[in-house]
Amino acid sequence: MSLLLLLLAAYLVGSIPFAIVVSKLFGLQDPRAYGSGNPGATNVLRSGNKGAAALTLLGDAFKGWLAVWAATRFGFGPSEAAFAGLAAFLGHVFSFFLRFNGGKGVATAIGVLAGVEPRIAIFCAIVWLAVAYTTRYSSVAALSAAALAPVAGLIFLGPVPAVLALLAMSAILFWRHAENIRRLKAGTEGRIGAKKS
Template sequence: MLIEFGSVIIAYLVGSIPAGLLVSKFSGGVDPRQAGSKNIGATNVMRVAGKKAAALTLIGDLLKGLLPVAAARLFNLPEEGLLLAGLSAILGHIFPVYLKFKGGKGVATSFGVFLGISPLIALIALLIWIAGISFSKYSSVGALSAFAALPFLAVLLKPEMKFVLFSTIISILVYIRHKENIQRLIAGREEQAHRNEG
């Protein structure tokens, strides 16, 4: 129980590390919180600091989800321990203690978590994300498509109630964080927003 509690706390602190902000600063770019969409995720980092910085941010955010789950597995924690560590890392990214609880949207970190728990589901979600971007040209559509499919993938490929519930909770969190994107997509203003943020 003590190890599980410790893994949750450490996962949250690791998830809170603002990879996008750190990469942008070291790359000589502007603070991503002060430009573009004012988000610390890879998409906005690409706008304000370039593709290399965005790639490093993506890797950093992914590792923030993967490493806590891998560590929990290394300590032979039960499935519940893996899920709690994963959820804590995602919450850390979305509500980072280092940035007054104002973080990213949770997409890359969630992918890292699912990569550590169910690589097959993570791979299929990634393919859906890529397809969504290819058809729409919007990163938000790719993310929304992948996370809409996530609970169904869980039911089909890992139909354990706790995992299905976990997947559903993560999907809801990501959709809540994409609320403004959804509103713009419905209103047909997402393209204009991308031009303004570029």
């Protein structure tokens, strides 16, 4: 398999909108129609269905991990595998199946990190959980984990090209959370567990 074909396949896998697929399976409203309008696990949680939210989270994380795993199975090196993960992440954020719109990519990023180096994923997951528990803001937790992911990459991997993929994901996560940052400043950001409106 060529690298270009790998990246394309990873992008298409990343484009699968699990939030919408799972919501349909559970008979729930399209997550783009309520809350933040984001097709992701946190917004699905606003439907009140924790099972659907958990399944969305797992699905979005799995596709990020799968891209990295598949790259290594096809004989690509760690750097190419990391960029395959980045392609899956971009698929989630700019989904082919949603006219190049998509989610913010937090769960998919965690899946990519788990494939690249599990210690980075564990570190970022702990940061996310700690910040989410103390603030009850998913966006603040995501931004904290995103900011520290490239740092963790340098610690656990060293200055290798794969860290550039982590840095790119971090930058895109901040960009995708621009509206959340504005709402946080205005004091109108929704907290974890708040029902849809």
